[in-house]
Amino acid sequence: MRVKICGLTQSAQAVAIANMGASVLGFICVKQSPRYVAPETIGQIVQTLPDVDRFGVFANASLDTIQQTVAIGNLNGVQLHGQESPKDCQTVRGALPGVELIKALRIRSPEDLNQVQAYVPYVDTFLLDAYHPEQLGGTGHTLDWQSLQSFRPQRPWFLAGGLRPTNIGHALSLLSPDGIDLSSGVENAPGDKNLTKVAQLFDVLRACP
Ligand SMILES: O=C(O)c1ccccc1N[C@@H]1O[C@H](COP(=O)(O)O)[C@@H](O)[C@H]1O
Numbered sequence: 001m002r003v004k005i006c007g008l009t010q011s012a013q014a015v016a017i018a019n020m021g022a023s024v025l026g027f028i029c030v031k032q033s034p035r036y037v038a039p040e041t042i043g044q045i046v047q048t049l050p051d052v053d054r055f056g057v058f059a060n061a062s063l064d065t066i067q068q069t070v071a072i073g074n075l076n077g078v079q080l081h082g083q084e085s086p087k088d089c090q091t092v093r094g095a096l097p098g099v100e101l102i103k104a105l106r107i108r109s110p111e112d113l114n115q116v117q118a119y120v121p122y123v124d125t126f127l128l129d130a131y132h133p134e135q136l137g138g139t140g141h142t143l144d145w146q147s148l149q150s151f152r153p154q155r156p157w158f159l160a161g162g163l164r165p166t167n168i169g170h171a172l173s174l175l176s177p178d179g180i181d182l183s184s185g186v187e188n189a190p191g192d193k194n195l196t197k198v199a200q201l202f203d204v205l206r207a208c209p
Pocket residue numbers: 006007026028030033034035057058059081127129136137138139140141160161162163181182183184185
């Protein structure tokens with residue numbers, strides 16, 4: 001299972017988290033977020049990293065912005081976390097072949113899962129996050145895990161939304177996602193990761209059946 005830790009802003013923390021076992025690191029490229037990092041800073045952090053996947057998280061960004069950030073930041077994945085349509089995903093995929101494309105869907109009710117099918121031809125991976133009326137992501141709110149038990153998309157998927165070392169065991173006792181994504185659940189403050197909590201997370205994952 002892939003483990004993605006999102007909202008990195010500091011090189012030393014990113015290196016430590018990769019060395020603890022994270023397989024994907026996420027950088028928030030949404031300017032309104034307190035976790036925003038500029039493309040040049042991402043590039044500097046990425047230079048220091050061991051072999052790990054590096055994703056930029058965007059919301060309703062222009063293709064130009066996404067392409068430039070991927071190039072400057074040396075990213076190998078793009079997570080679209082806004083209201084991007086299947087056509088938008090098709091455009092990003094066409095412009096960035098070889099870059100993994102994740103479409104994040106913010107789930108308010110089980111019916112929201114029906115939109116997944118329309119994205120299948122254009123994305124590599126899905127990510128399910130909790131819906132919040134004022135925040136795009138990093139909300140710390142959990143999904144209704146029970147309602148996802150029959151979710152079987154035709155692409156690999158990440159579970160996100162309010163995951164913490166203290167609830168990940170319960171989530172994984174109900175669901176078998178291809179990956180998990182944590183941000184605020186392993187932080188001291190937005191963008192400042194708590195390495196003790198990240199270590200606790202990996203302890204729990206090692207103990208999971
Ligand atoms: O973290 C942010 O500030 C953010 C801003 C805009 C879009 C997405 C954002 N974060 C994503 O939110 C999920 C879950 O976060 P949490 O674990 O509930 O805090 C994660 O995928 C982040 O990539």
